[in-house]
Amino acid sequence: MAKTIASASAMTLSTGNYAFYRQIDLTEDDAYHAMQEVMAVNAVTYDSATGQLGHVEPTYSRPEPAIEAPRSRGSA
Structure with a gap:
């Protein structure tokens, strides 16, 4: 427990x-x-905030685009 307390920031301890x-x-x-x-x-x-969210795993993933983005006309 002492190591946990000692690892806290100065603001938290204060x-x-x-x-x-x-x-x-x-x-x-x-x-x-x-x-x-x-x-x-x-x-x-x-x-x-960092303590509360530090252990949270995202429960969603970024969706893939439904269609491919158009290419510019000047590219080969």
Whole structure:
């Protein structure tokens, strides 16, 4: 687990550290309320997007053209 945490970006570690210490003494309801903005902002960061999409395999392939593209008149 320590290797996983250590491999995170500085921004991710900073956000997690802030969030942890900000909510540590709050009740569960107050902690959720306090962290709503942190979670929302974190969800749209570059780090989050690459983490969320990094393991996703495309479920579609690029379709082949139905007809061949016309050649220009000047080519041999």
